[in-house]
Amino acid sequence: MTRVRRPSAQTAAILRALAGDPDRWRYGYDLCIELGLQAGSMYPILIRLADRGLLETSWEAERVPGRPARHLYRLTAAGREYAAVAAAAQAATEATGASARRPPRPRWEGA
Amino acid sequence: MPVLVMLALVLAGGLPLLRPMLRHGGGGDIPARIVTSAAGRLPAPRQEWGRAMAAELPQIPDRAGRWRFAAGVLRVALFPPVRHGRRVLVTALAGLAAAAGVTAAAAGGFRSLTVFAAAFGLLLGGYATMATWQSAWDGWSAPRVAATATATAGVAASVTDVVWVAVFHPAAITASTGVPAYSIVLAVLLVAVLAAALSLPRGHHATAVVRWGLGGALASAVVYVAASVTGAGGAQYLVCLVTALAVAAWVSARAGSRRAGIRAGLLVAALSAPMRFAVDITSLLRVHRYTLTDTYDIAAFPHSGYPDAASYLLSDALGGAILSSMLIYSALTIAATLLGAAAGARPSRPAPLTDG
Numbered sequence: 001m002t003r004v005r006r007p008s009a010q011t012a013a014i015l016r017a018l019a020g021d022p023d024r025w026r027y028g029y030d031l032c033i034e035l036g037l038q039a040g041s042m043y044p045i046l047i048r049l050a051d052r053g054l055l056e057t058s059w060e061a062e063r064v065p066g067r068p069a070r071h072l073y074r075l076t077a078a079g080r081e082y083a084a085v086a087a088a089a090q091a092a093t094e095a096t097g098a099s100a101r102r103p104p105r106p107r108w109e110g111a
Numbered sequence: 112m113p114v115l116v117m118l119a120l121v122l123a124g125g126l127p128l129l130r131p132m133l134r135h136g137g138g139g140d141i142p143a144r145i146v147t148s149a150a151g152r153l154p155a156p157r158q159e160w161g162r163a164m165a166a167e168l169p170q171i172p173d174r175a176g177r178w179r180f181a182a183g184v185l186r187v188a189l190f191p192p193v194r195h196g197r198r199v200l201v202t203a204l205a206g207l208a209a210a211a212g213v214t215a216a217a218a219g220g221f222r223s224l225t226v227f228a229a230a231f232g233l234l235l236g237g238y239a240t241m242a243t244w245q246s247a248w249d250g251w252s253a254p255r256v257a258a259t260a261t262a263t264a265g266v267a268a269s270v271t272d273v274v275w276v277a278v279f280h281p282a283a284i285t286a287s288t289g290v291p292a293y294s295i296v297l298a299v300l301l302v303a304v305l306a307a308a309l310s311l312p313r314g315h316h317a318t319a320v321v322r323w324g325l326g327g328a329l330a331s332a333v334v335y336v337a338a339s340v341t342g343a344g345g346a347q348y349l350v351c352l353v354t355a356l357a358v359a360a361w362v363s364a365r366a367g368s369r370r371a372g373i374r375a376g377l378l379v380a381a382l383s384a385p386m387r388f389a390v391d392i393t394s395l396l397r398v399h400r401y402t403l404t405d406t407y408d409i410a411a412f413p414h415s416g417y418p419d420a421a422s423y424l425l426s427d428a429l430g431g432a433i434l435s436s437m438l439i440y441s442a443l444t445i446a447a448t449l450l451g452a453a454a455g456a457r458p459s460r461p462a463p464l465t466d467g
Binding site: 029040041046047048 | 160166167170179191192
């Protein structure tokens with residue numbers, strides 16, 4: 001399996017949010033609200049994901065009077081794969097960490 | 112005295128024009144203006160992301176949220192994701208090495224230049240690193256190259272003058288008080304001029320802004336040099352102000368955009384400042400024999416700590432040129448720019464309706 005560089009916690013959160021419903025186009029500000037991230041953190045991550053071909057972008061096709069068209073985001077096929085691998089790696093790390101942190105099983109001292 | 116007269120003229124004539132701008136803030140709420148401005152500063156390949164962020168702002172209803180979002184966009188514009196990380200690192204290291212080298216050379220040969228060399232080298236290296244980070248070098252056109260070359264030539268001429276003074280009259284650079292404040296102020300101003308000239312606008316009206324700003328700066332420089340060479344003093348101090356005012360008004364009216372007018376006028380201010388400084392100091396350096404003529408100078412010189420009259424006069428001239436040519440006249444030019452842009456963008460009043 002290809003070794004995946006572990007994404008930052010914020011990137012992982014964005015990947016999880018986008019991978020939750022991969023066919024749905026998402027707005028940047030909605031992701032900010034959902035994940036509690038500031039625009040200054042969110043957009044650089046989106047830009048980097050798009051640079052790496054993991055994020056697909058589009059503009060709203062339907063124009064709403066009184067406001068500009070909004071930018072939309074969803075994961076590409078490579079992005080979905082990356083999100084899945086990153087999530088698996090994260091889960092494995094957490095499992096390893098959890099077993100390492102698990103207190104020793106008490107010995108049976110009966111009889 | 113000419114400065115006070117110009118200041119009075121600017122204040123008297125300008126306040127009525129500037130009042131609407133101050134009252135209405137140029138239209139739109141402040142977070143929207145921050146977002147628009149910051150998004151427009153993104154490098155060409157990132158412009159779509161600037162539009163994307165700007166399009167989100169209308170979705171944010173609360174005032175605090177809009178300010179937070181605008182701050183975030185500003186942060187992205189200042190520190191966009193690095194596309195060429197290695198290039199940024201190389202620029203930063205090269206800038207540091209150059210600053211260290213220049214400072215060491217100055218400390219070894221011309222001690223009076225050490226502070227200026229260190230400050231100028233570090234600031235220039237820092238600016239180059241930031242510009243590389245922001246991909247400011249992308250999307251160059253012929254007018255941009257010409258404006259950059261003009262700014263670089265002005266700054267290079269100013270630095271050459273300072274080095275010349277340091278080599279032949281080192282005491283003129285080291286202030287008698289021992290505080291090298293002027294060296295630092297000059298370094299800051301020169302790098303600020305370069306940054307302003309190199310951070311030229313992109314997008315709408317960019318070509319007109321650069322073309323007219325550059326043309327205005329060159330025209331005022333020609334008049335300034337001619338007046339200095341022929342010894343016709345006085346009027347040349349007004350040339351830059353009038354040029355900035357005219358350029359700002361013209362571009363503002365032609366483009367129908369006050370912002371474009373302001374940018375063109377600011378370009379005149381930025382490009383003119385080092386040229387004025389270089390011309391002022393060069394004309395003084397052409398003097399072969401320095402003599403004290405002013406009664407105050409004759410009385411003050413023996414207690415000043417300067418070894419000779421040349422150092423005393425050049426030190427005074429350097430300080431004066433930094434304060435007047437670089438600082439005060441630049442401030443006045445900016446004021447003239449605001450006036451010109453406000454005048455140029457004034458909507459024409461509809462003709463009064465008459466019966467019959």
